[in-house]
Amino acid sequence: MTKSKKRSIKVMTVFGTRPEAIKMAPVVIELAKFPDDIVPVVAVTAQHREMLDQVLHLFDIRPDYDLDIMAAGQTLFDITIKAMRGLDGVLTAEHPDLVLVHGDTTTTFAGALAAYYHQTAVGHVEAGLRTHNKYSPFPEEMNRHLTGAIADLHFAPTDTSEKNLLAENVPTDHIYVTGNTVIDALHHTVNEEFSFDPALSKINFHHHRIVLVTTHRRENLGEPMRHVYKALKRLIDELSDIEVVFPVHKNPKVREVVEQELGGVERVHLIDPLDYEPFANLMHRSTLILTDSGGVQEEAPALGKPVLVLRDTTERPEAVAAGTVKLIGTDMDRVYGEAYRLLTDSKEYSRMAESCNPYGDGHAARRIVQAIRYHYGLTEEKPDRFTMTK
Ligand code: UD1
Ligand code: UDP
Numbered sequence: 001m002t003k004s005k006k007r008s009i010k011v012m013t014v015f016g017t018r019p020e021a022i023k024m025a026p027v028v029i030e031l032a033k034f035p036d037d038i039v040p041v042v043a044v045t046a047q048h049r050e051m052l053d054q055v056l057h058l059f060d061i062r063p064d065y066d067l068d069i070m071a072a073g074q075t076l077f078d079i080t081i082k083a084m085r086g087l088d089g090v091l092t093a094e095h096p097d098l099v100l101v102h103g104d105t106t107t108t109f110a111g112a113l114a115a116y117y118h119q120t121a122v123g124h125v126e127a128g129l130r131t132h133n134k135y136s137p138f139p140e141e142m143n144r145h146l147t148g149a150i151a152d153l154h155f156a157p158t159d160t161s162e163k164n165l166l167a168e169n170v171p172t173d174h175i176y177v178t179g180n181t182v183i184d185a186l187h188h189t190v191n192e193e194f195s196f197d198p199a200l201s202k203i204n205f206h207h208h209r210i211v212l213v214t215t216h217r218r219e220n221l222g223e224p225m226r227h228v229y230k231a232l233k234r235l236i237d238e239l240s241d242i243e244v245v246f247p248v249h250k251n252p253k254v255r256e257v258v259e260q261e262l263g264g265v266e267r268v269h270l271i272d273p274l275d276y277e278p279f280a281n282l283m284h285r286s287t288l289i290l291t292d293s294g295g296v297q298e299e300a301p302a303l304g305k306p307v308l309v310l311r312d313t314t315e316r317p318e319a320v321a322a323g324t325v326k327l328i329g330t331d332m333d334r335v336y337g338e339a340y341r342l343l344t345d346s347k348e349y350s351r352m353a354e355s356c357n358p359y360g361d362g363h364a365a366r367r368i369v370q371a372i373r374y375h376y377g378l379t380e381e382k383p384d385r386f387t388m389t390k
Contacts, residue, residue: 009376010039012096014087014115016047016069016107019295021055022276024102026184026365027125028061034369037378043090045069045083045107051250054275065090072252076106076139083110091118098123098372101147103294104140112147122147125368126180127154128161128170129315136313138219140294144315153375155368157359158318158388178367179386182298183360186280190303194281199271200245208243208267209287209343211235215258215310216249217292224330225254228290228310229261231335236267239343244268245282288342290335297325304355308338318358318388323351358388 011031015024021044031040043065046052056063067086071078083106091099091114099115101108102125115122124147134141148154154170156162157180165175196203203210213232215225232244248258248270262268274282280299283289289300292310300307301324309327319325328338342349363386370383 008037008039009097009372009378010041010094011098011100011372012041012043012090012094013100013102014043014045014107014111015102016045016052016083017105018048018051018055018273019293020102020105020107021052021059021061022185022295023126023181024100025055025059025061026181026188027100027102027368029059030365030369034373034378037373037376038369041065041094041096043067043087045079045086045110047074047079047083047105047107048250051273054273058276079106080110083107084114087111087114088117091115091120096120097376098153100125102126104129104137104144104147106139106143109143109146112150116150121152122150123153123155123368123372124148124151125155126157126161127151127175128156128163128165130161130164131313131315133313136219137217137294137311137315141315153371155364155371157364157386160318176367176371176383177385178371178383179360179362179364180298181360181364181368182295183302183357184362184365185276186299186302187362189277189280190284191281194277194284196278196281199274200269200278200282203243203245203269205285208241210282210285211242211244211339211343212282212286212289212291213244213246214249214291214293214296216251216254217311220292220310220330221251221253222257224310225257226261227330227332228335229258231332231339232268232290233262233265234332234336235339235343236265238340242267242287242343245271245286247271247274247279249273288339290339298359301325301356301358302360304353306342306349306352308335308342310335316359319356322354322356322358324354324356326352361386361389 042063044063049070069082100123101111301319307325367383373379
């Protein structure tokens with residue numbers, strides 16, 4: 001891709017799942033601020049349906065194209081094939097100058113590959129995250145590698161992700177260190193006065209400490225998740241002053257095991273996925289978070305909440321280094337032991353509960369859009385670089 005002076009450029013954002021939508025929303029909003037420079041187009045694959053729509057509604061995003069591909073029990077092949085076919089049509093109709101994809105889902109990779117087949121430039125938001133283990137997380141590690149190989153512009157959230165890209169010989173002037181847009185989204189949503197709707201009214205925020213749980217990773221489906229849920233049951237039996245709040249992912253393979261192990265257990269609230277706003281505010285009111293989510297690992301440190309990560313690897317080492325996040329895997333005794341310790345040892349808890357902001361400062365979307373305008377000769381000014389603050 002060469003720098004060329006143009007009057008305006010067409011930028012198409014492509015996303016499909018809940019986390020991509022949350023993290024792309026600030027970019028969609030920012031792109032709309034430059035109508036003289038940028039013609040924005042939004043295309044969603046709807047790899048997720050309800051969980052995507054929740055976010056579109058919150059940020060008032062009305063997609064120009066909705067491929068509506070989700071099917072119950074969809075395989076990686078189903079998602080890839082349907083997304084590629086649908087995006088072929090959209091790209092043929094729109095001829096964008098740049099396609100923006102986010103992160104590491106199958107929509108991300110299909111979006112990048114479809115753009116490449118149309119010889120259209122690709123910008124990768126949240127570029128350069130790596131575990132260097134191709135099956136962990138699966139298939140996200142390979143999705144982000146392959147997307148990175150195709151991308152022309154790389155929006156790396158942190159110094160670490162930039163280093164990963166440089167080690168793969170990505171030219172330095174194709175990388176912008178922007179911070180993660182998830183922190184922009186978080187700044188829009190968390191506030192002290194937020195009041196929860198009736199779905200959460202049974203939670204006793206005044207007398208109990210809240211342990212918030214989410215699980216969905218493909219490599220944790222089945223027995224690993226079962227072990228985690230058994231550990232939670234033991235924790236609830238041991239500690240009478242905690243409540244577990246568990247917004248259960250829509251994946252039926254997750255829901256089945258959750259229901260078997262935790263259905264009907266006292267002080268365990270199995271609820272549907274929450275809208276982003278109540279979820280973010282629930283994180284803010286929680287004492288401890290157990291998750292295998294990527295996004296939650298980035299948000300919780302900003303809120304000063306300790307996170308036990310139910311995985312063996314992470315592509316987000318920054319908060320682990322800062323001490324707010326601990327990788328513990330899914331072994332039942334380990335999950336129980338680590339959670340029990342944090343809930344009973346106040347010194348250890350305080351050590352982990354320090355807030356830190358390694359992932360962003362709320363200005364990532366501004367930097368990304370400025371970098372795009374700079375790259376296409378629509379502004380002379382390069383964006384500033386995100387630097388981590390304590
Ligand atoms: C996907 C992404 C993963 C991301 C996660 C975020 C891939 C391969 N995986 O995983 O990287 O971390 O989203 O949550 O891209 N379902 C619904 N309604 C919804 C969403 C999902 O019913 O709104 C059900 C469907 O039955 C669907 C199943 O969940 O078939 C699995 O969805 P899928 O997108 O294939 O995988 P996730 O585990 O959600
Ligand atoms: N989230 C949400 N509602 C919920 C659970 C999570 O809005 O009930 C948000 C969370 O704050 C984070 C994102 O969803 O921003 C993470 O999505 P997920 O864990 O599904 O995917 P990952 O980040 O692991 O790809």
